[in-house]
Amino acid sequence: MTTAAPLTTTPVSKSETKKLSAAASAKNKLTSPWASLAAVVLAVLWTIPTFGLLISSFRPEMAIKRTGWWTFFSDPEVTLDNYRAVFDDGGINLADFFLNSLVITIPSVVIPLCLASLAAYAFAWMNFPGKNILFIAIFALQIVPLQVTLVPLLQLYVKAGLNNTFWTLWLSHSTFALPLAIYLLHNFIKEVPSSLIEAARIDGAGHVSIFFKVLLPLLTPALAAFGIFQFLWVWNDLLVSLTFAGSPEISPMTVQLSNLSGTRGTAWHLLSAGAFVSIVVPVTVFLLLQRYFVRGLLAGSVKG
Amino acid sequence: MFTTASTTSDKILQMFAAILLFAAAVGVILFAASRVAGKRDRAVAALYLLPTVLMLGVGLLYPGVRTVYQSFFDASLSNFIGLDNYTKIFTDAEQLTVLRNTAFWVLVTPFAATGIGLLYAILVDKARLESFAKALIFLPMSISFVAASVIWKFMYEYRPDQRNVQQIGLVNQVIVWLGGEPVQLLIESPLNTFLLIVVMIWIQAGFAMTVLAAAIKAIPDDIIEAARLDGVGPWGMFRFVTLPAIRPAVVVVMTTIAIGTLKVFDIVQTMTGGRFDTNVIANEFYSQSFRSNDKGLGSALAVVLFVLVIPIVVYNIRQLRRSEA
Numbered sequence: 001m002t003t004a005a006p007l008t009t010t011p012v013s014k015s016e017t018k019k020l021s022a023a024a025s026a027k028n029k030l031t032s033p034w035a036s037l038a039a040v041v042l043a044v045l046w047t048i049p050t051f052g053l054l055i056s057s058f059r060p061e062m063a064i065k066r067t068g069w070w071t072f073f074s075d076p077e078v079t080l081d082n083y084r085a086v087f088d089d090g091g092i093n094l095a096d097f098f099l100n101s102l103v104i105t106i107p108s109v110v111i112p113l114c115l116a117s118l119a120a121y122a123f124a125w126m127n128f129p130g131k132n133i134l135f136i137a138i139f140a141l142q143i144v145p146l147q148v149t150l151v152p153l154l155q156l157y158v159k160a161g162l163n164n165t166f167w168t169l170w171l172s173h174s175t176f177a178l179p180l181a182i183y184l185l186h187n188f189i190k191e192v193p194s195s196l197i198e199a200a201r202i203d204g205a206g207h208v209s210i211f212f213k214v215l216l217p218l219l220t221p222a223l224a225a226f227g228i229f230q231f232l233w234v235w236n237d238l239l240v241s242l243t244f245a246g247s248p249e250i251s252p253m254t255v256q257l258s259n260l261s262g263t264r265g266t267a268w269h270l271l272s273a274g275a276f277v278s279i280v281v282p283v284t285v286f287l288l289l290q291r292y293f294v295r296g297l298l299a300g301s302v303k304g
Numbered sequence: 305m306f307t308t309a310s311t312t313s314d315k316i317l318q319m320f321a322a323i324l325l326f327a328a329a330v331g332v333i334l335f336a337a338s339r340v341a342g343k344r345d346r347a348v349a350a351l352y353l354l355p356t357v358l359m360l361g362v363g364l365l366y367p368g369v370r371t372v373y374q375s376f377f378d379a380s381l382s383n384f385i386g387l388d389n390y391t392k393i394f395t396d397a398e399q400l401t402v403l404r405n406t407a408f409w410v411l412v413t414p415f416a417a418t419g420i421g422l423l424y425a426i427l428v429d430k431a432r433l434e435s436f437a438k439a440l441i442f443l444p445m446s447i448s449f450v451a452a453s454v455i456w457k458f459m460y461e462y463r464p465d466q467r468n469v470q471q472i473g474l475v476n477q478v479i480v481w482l483g484g485e486p487v488q489l490l491i492e493s494p495l496n497t498f499l500l501i502v503v504m505i506w507i508q509a510g511f512a513m514t515v516l517a518a519a520i521k522a523i524p525d526d527i528i529e530a531a532r533l534d535g536v537g538p539w540g541m542f543r544f545v546t547l548p549a550i551r552p553a554v555v556v557v558m559t560t561i562a563i564g565t566l567k568v569f570d571i572v573q574t575m576t577g578g579r580f581d582t583n584v585i586a587n588e589f590y591s592q593s594f595r596s597n598d599k600g601l602g603s604a605l606a607v608v609l610f611v612l613v614i615p616i617v618v619y620n621i622r623q624l625r626r627s628e629a
Contacts, residue, residue, distance in 0.1 A: 038423070049458075052458065066470065066472075110326070114330050118330065143613055149364055151603055152366065161306065166318060170322055175362075178360055207348050208334050238569070239586075239590070242573075257451065257454060258453075261453065261575070262574070278451050286442075
């Protein structure tokens with residue numbers, strides 16, 4: 001290597017290329033301890049807030065009020081009393097609100113999925129006048145903030161006598177979900193090769209059997225992705241529930257937790273346990289269905 | 305069936321009744337479609353689109369138009385007052401604070417969340433335990449804003465600076481450890497608004513990271529290798545290779561977060577209720593419409609929110625067009 005002048009004009013040979021890239025990656029490795037350190041610092045910063053509240057939810061009420069949760073490690077005291085307290089009848093009654101959350105969420109996922117599948121199929125595989133304009137109009141409705149609809153919707157619900165029933169939430173969440181659901185499912189259905197549809201048609205299948213026998217099995221990933229997104233959206237929603245379901249008989253956990261934070265903002269033994277009860281479901285969904293979850297969340301992130 | 309359900313069995317029954325009702329409606333549509341099948345697409349399409357068009361018309365389009373109309377009326381929606389509600393939003397001292405805070409939110413959150421998400425995506429790219437490391441940052445995205453607010457309210461908890469009183473909020477404890485005096489973090493304005501913004505950044509960084517990590521993975525290896533052969537260092541690699549390649553993804557992430565931030569409600573409602581000068585448009589909309597019962601002003605605030613979303617969406621679409629061209 002002593003003869004290798006810096007101004008050499010000979011093309012770099014293969015072995016030299018290898019050396020160079022090895023040198024380059026060695027250089028990158030030099031910076032990597034710092035990169036790892038930065039990544040660990042960020043990860044710790046991002047985890048500590050949740051971790052602190054999780055630890056607190058298992059500490060006795062008095063301990064939470066008197067000392068920081070970090071003292072748990074020098075003086076561990078563990079109790080399930082806080083979780084018992086939030087489920088206590090006549091107290092926070094979180095079990096009722098948990099049920100409400102479920103009752104609100106399940107139809108709010110199923111209804112828009114059914115209706116959007118029908119509409120998406122019509123847009124993808126049928127011809128009718130005004131198709132493109134209608135599709136663009138529905139697509140554009142995605143950007144409408146929910147706030148714009150809430151006051152007149154409440155007036156409508158009161159007029160229809162649906163005020164203070166689950167129907168207000170089922171109908172609202174289903175309606176708000178339709179533009180995104182139709183858009184996503186349409187994109188997916190459009191990708192199905194038309195030869196499949198043609199073959200089924202030649203076999204004498206009508207639109208109904210094409211939809212159920214050919215498309216539905218292929219649609220499962222898209223339905224799952226949107227279903228999970230919508231499930232979390234509804235489960236985690238506060239604004240729509242607070243507007244239409246203020247009364248404790250039908251309001252979901254988010255409303256109860258938010259109220260608790262406003263009225264008993266220092267009752268950390270209740271707030272911590274309550275927060276984790278409400279977190280359990282979405283986190284479980286996240287851990288079990290991470291792949292679909294990320295896909296759905298990314299697709300639906302503009303909603304609301 | 306259309307009443308307030310109060311017992312557990314009532315609730316569950318009503319839930320199944322609702323699902324069955326819609327399933328039956330779909331069944332009727334499919335049955336009707338099979339009757340007219342073979343004739344014309346037009347009739348079948350009309351049937352398939354009927355429930356969607358009906359729901360969007362009644363549940364989204366009509367209320368939207370109605371809100372614009374109501375924004376020109378007074379508190380009880382009985383007297384036409386022209387642009388008075390809008391004048392109030394842009395001149396009243398309290399409303400100006402709302403606008404100022406909303407501006408803070410929208411200017412800070414997208415840049416901070418995207419910056420942190422991008423940094424983290426680069427740091428953990430191809431690292432050991434990559435998916436675990438990503439899950440840690442992404443997890444806040446899956447929980448409700450309400451739960452996130454409770455988590456952070458606990459971080460910001462304040463105890464008066466007295467003997468025998470220990471801080472229980474980590475942030476104030478760190479301040480004390482560093483020799484400072486504890487601060488009423490959620491009451492000091494304008495500090496409190498930025499502390500609420502931290503919660504939004506904490507939630508959105510995971511979203512930014514996930515999208516940008518996917519974009520980074522999609523950069524062809526030969527481009528990176530070629531740059532490496534040219535002796536491009538880590539910073540140059542980021543500046544001249546990575547960043548230009550993922551620019552469209554960065555635009556989408558920033559605009560998406562900006563739109564979400566503009567509509568932020570849950571965090572403000574749960575952490576401060578909009579008090580102590582932390583109010584934002586979406587929360588003020590809720591307070592005016594449903595607490596103070598000034599439905600005219602509430603409607604005007606909703607319209608302002610809508611109008612503010614539009615330029616962000618337009619920018620997003622134009623950038624996407626440009627990157628496709």
